[in-house]
Amino acid sequence: MNEDRLRAIASGMGYPRTPDIAGLVAARLHPSTRPRFSSRRLAWSLTISLILVSSFMLIPPVRAAILEFIQIGVVRIFPPEPAVQPITTATPEAFAPVTAASPSRTSKLIPILDRMAGEITLTDAQNKVAYPILLPAYPSDLGQPDYVYVQDMDANVLILVWLDPHQMDSVLMSLHFIPNESWAVRKIEPTVIEETTVNDKRAIWTTGPYPLVYSNGSIQFERMIAGHVLIWADSDLTYRLETDMSLEEAVKIAESLEPFP
């Protein structure tokens, strides 16, 4: 075997362009490397607000593309890119637009639930994850989730799913607990991005439909989100609340989270 020849062939390997890892790492180190003064948070919020305003209102589309992403917690939100196409490996059902006005609203999500890995009981989930599981106290009749998943992605991501009690083949909402060190969720083409707060902490409200890509190591799991997503971060966790309720209702739910007994 000629090692030089082997090395010569290997040198022709075509790699994808190396992403800006340094920028992404710096963004994730920021919360732990700087004092957590409220003035810092305020400055950060103002900076993000300024970027949002300048990107979506003042800067022409071509220049707006320079803004790579907006990051809150570990969730990266990419501004609209007309050229982006839905991932082709998903089933057609998974990409059907699902809105509150559509009669087929969430029933199409059930097959996706069936394909999700890591289903577990709530009690076992609490023993498995390293953070306290919080459940919404609002609406008062919500109860415990119908489906619980823990997915091992370097750290454990928890996904809680509530079915619509009036239509048990439909999903009412889902709540994701995403440890900062473990997870990357990419949303593409959100139609609206709005700043809000959850317990006085900065949050982002987005509306679909848009594809959501879960990276899990070997394959990509894609789906079409129904309704809206509220994203906020607290300590070492990022929370995602998916629902077709209004922003006010979503914030109420987010602010009602209490530890699971």
Added chain:
Amino acid sequence: MYFLQIPSPERHGLDEPTLVRHAANGDAAAWEPLVREHQEAVFRLSYLLLGDPDDAEDVAQETFLRAWKHLKRFDPTRPLRPWLLSIASNLASNRRRSAGRYFAALTRAFRGEPIPATIEEKSSQQVQANELWKAVQTLNAHDQQIIYLRFFLDLSVTETAEVLQIAEGTVKSRSSRAIEKLRKIIRQDFPVLLEGLEA
């Protein structure tokens, strides 16, 4: 603007050991040029091991975050790159195993799929390299690691030994065995690569 700041080692004017010492003391600004210096090697090794650019990006990020967290344990007089590649290699292996538990059947279904479209096969050299990559992917994880480090990333025997935390002699013997296995696979399934490899 925050998103467009690109610090470079030159701008800092500090050598790697000094930057490592600063970073180990919590100076994130010293860590950033080091990340930038080594991000390509870490990303490429992750990509070779995982075969997916998004996963490679995740692992590369996690590599630098873990290294940052454990920098105080790192001897700044040693080169940083082998240590980073060692972390990346472990993370990629864990990720592959973790995903395998859940999606083994699906992964099997995807075997033999073409290389992701992000790679443009611009030349016959690239076609050959991609064929070689496919051949290497049929080896076991240990053999893959050593082939990627020695021949794709062109690391020296010494650096490879540091990454894999084995003796240099072991690198040589493992490398020989991996190449031997690779040669058999190429003879059987990748005849296009035979030219020049049989010498």
